[in-house]
Each structure stands twice: as C-alpha cells, then as structure tokens.
C-alpha cells in the first residue's frame with residue numbers, strides 16, 4: 001500500500017500483530033467469528049504522514065451498536081462546552097444566521113450548545129445509535145458518512161457552512177481526499193475547518209502505543225496535515241495544543257488569504273523540526289520503546305499474579321484492545337475490566353475476551369491494583385476514586401512508562 005496522501009512508499013514503524021476491531025465488544029457466541037487484521041504502523045518519509053498499513057472496512061468499525069459516547073467523561077463534556085464557546089466567539093460572531101457542521105457528531109455533546117443557542121447546525125454521524133441520542137437532545141443530525149456528494153446535498157438544503165468541525169474523527173477516515181473535496185464544496189468563502197485529533201509527536205513521545213488501533217488510520221502532525229491541506233487548496237492558520245486524549249492538536253484550516261496565520265503555527269512547526277519527527281531514527285526509536293513497554297507491563301502483571309494481588313482493568317477503552325492483544329494479557333492476569341458503558345457491560349473485550357463488568361463492581365469488590373486503561377482521564381478518575389486510593393488501592397499505569405502508584 002503506498003502513502004494515502006502522496007502515493008509514495010511507506011516504511012514500517014511497528015508491527016503490533018493480529019488485532020480485532022477495537023470497539024467491537026463480543027458475546028461468547030461471537031468469539032469464533034471475530035474479525036482480525038494485521039495492525040501495522042507505517043510512516044511516509046516524503047510527506048511525513050503516519051498511517052496504518054491497512055484498515056478494516058468502515059462499516060465493520062462504525063455501526064448501529066457503536067459503544068463509544070463522547071459524553072461519557074465529565075471533563076470531555078467541559079472541553080466541548082469550551083470549544084463551542086470558542087467557535088462562537090472566534091468564527092461566528094457578526095455573521096448573519098451562521099451555520100455549523102460537525103462530522104462524527106456522536107451523541108451531540110458539542111452541537112447541543114449550538115442547538116441551545118438556536119444557531120443553525122447539522123451533525124453528520126454514521127453510527128445510528130449514537131446519532132439517535134443526539135437527535136433526542138434536540139441536535140439536528142443525519143446518519144451517514146460525509147462525502148463530497150453529501151456536502152453538495154447539504155449545501156443545496158442549508159447553504160454554505162461557516163464552520164466545519166470534527167474532533168477525533170478525521171484521523172479515522174480512509175477516503176480522506178473525498179472529505180477534503182467535501183470541505184471545498186460546503187465551506188463558505190471565508191469559513192474555517194476546525195480539526196482536533198491526537199497529536200502524533202505527543203503519542204510517540206509518551207510511548208502511548210494504545211492510541212494505535214483500527215479506527216485511527218492517520219496520526220497527524222502539523223507537517224503532515226499541512227501537506228494534506230495544501231493538496232486541497234487549504235492552509236493551516238492555527239495549531240493549538242490540547243490536553244485531550246493524552247495530547248491532541250486543534251488545527252484551523254482556511255482558504256489562502258482569507259485569515260491571518262496565527263503565531264502558533266510557526267511555534268509548532270519549529271518544535272517539530274527541532275524534535276526531528278521526520279526522521280527514520282525517531283520512528284525506529286518509537287517502535288523499540290513499544291516493545292520495551294510491552295515487556296515491562298507483562299512482567300509487572302506476572303509479578304502481581306505471583307504475589308496474589310488482585311488486578312482489575314479500569315475503563316474498557318478502545319485503546320485497551322491494543323494493549324491487551326499486543327501484550328498477550330489473558331484472564332490469568334486480568335480477570336475483569338470495569339466500565340460505565342451499559343453497551344459494553346456483560347460482554348467480553350475484543351480478542352483477549354476479558355469480561356466487562358459494571359463500574360459499580362469496582363466499589364463493591366475493589367481490587368488491590370487497578371490497571372488504568374483510561375489513563376487519558378486520570379485526573380477525573382483519580383479524583384472520583386479517592387476512597388480506593390485512600391484505602392491502599394494502587395494504580396498501574398503504562399503511559400508514559402509502566403509504573404505503580
């Protein structure tokens with residue numbers, strides 16, 4: 001497979017082995033028919049885009065029983081409330097009857113703020129169950145994948161969009177050029193595209209290899225996103241680091257000459273150059289650190305089992321699927337994972353088949369050690385689980401390094 005952005009040859013960064021669909025939690029009678037694919041991370045030495053060598057079909061990943069809800073974290077709700085306010089004050093103020101479009105609008109966590117403010121909006125969400133939740137909240141939502149054809153249809157119905165936004169969505173999409181064609185069709189002449197995604201240098205720097213799974217096809221940096229945007233006649237006018245998902249970047253794109261470029265672009269660009277993210281050595285080093293982290297986590301879990309300490313996983317994140325399968329973790333070391341999502345409870349984790357139990361069981365049967373798969377929510381989770389820690393419970397983390405605390 002050549003680079004999806006510039007069509008030149010890709011180089012292997014790390015082979016994570018056979019992997020199931022990260023968000024397809026299964027029942028026992030589904031074990032035999034589980035979908036597996038080779039999870040291999042590559043990078044393009046020409047345009048610098050980091051990407052999976054292959055990805056399962058979109059319909060296998062995003063379906064009518066998609067079990068991730070943006071609103072499942074209190075701090076993420078706050079983040080999206082702030083983003084909504086920022087979009088309004090920065091890009092919509094002074095525009096008559098503005099129109100906001102969100103791709104992958106999930107349960108409407110962001111767009112509900114526009115609905116409440118009676119601002120014209122439209123969410124585009126391919127997973128019917130989460131889209132239905134957004135509709136119940138009064139968020140105008142259509143259940144489909146975004147494409148240039150969809151953009152033409154929306155343009156005819158609603159007119160051009162002043163803001164097209166998406167958070168943790170663009171990095172999931174294989175027909176990415178089709179999506180950019182849709183931006184060009186739908187965006188008003190002076191409109192902006194606001195994109196948030198995990199920031200590849202932050203992922204690599206923290207050895208957060210669990211961000212690598214089927215849904216995450218692309219791993220953007222400013223350099224690689226700029227190369228992509230330029231192909232479609234857009235420039236990046238702002239690049240602002242975010243705390244979300246362990247380190248993300250918010251990129252604002254516009255048509256050349258319509259808005260001034262913010263100083264943040266030069267700052268991030270300089271940082272990426274100094275950091276050397278466009279070198280083969282930097283990528284090789286990441287691959288080596290993933291393998292070392294796996295061995296450390298395996299040996300820590302082995303020691304805990306040997307000392308008869310009970311361990312429970314905390315939060316059945318998509319990321320946990322990579323950790324469990326890459327590290328070969330079984331129920332011998334991890335008998336269960338607790339999670340707040342009813343759609344996951346009572347099922348088994350993809351591939352490794354660890355039982356998912358309700359979050360309440362963490363309180364009624366606290367383990368000696370909690371393996372924190374939701375490490376990106378550590379601040380929120382550790383604050384609400386203070387009594388576990390106060391009673392002597394310990395947390396096992398693996399980002400940025402494997403450690404007990």
Ligand code: DWN
Pocket residue numbers: 068072073074168169215216245314315316317318319320338339340341344359374376377380381
């Ligand atoms: O890009 C993506 C990001 C934004 O969200 C997706 N491809 C899917 C998803 O990834 P994730 O599953 O790794 O997301 P989170 O937000 O790290 O984890 C969510 C899971 O954690 C849910 O199953 C709920 C659970 N959780 C919990 O059990 N207790 C979360 C919190 C905050 C908690 O206190």
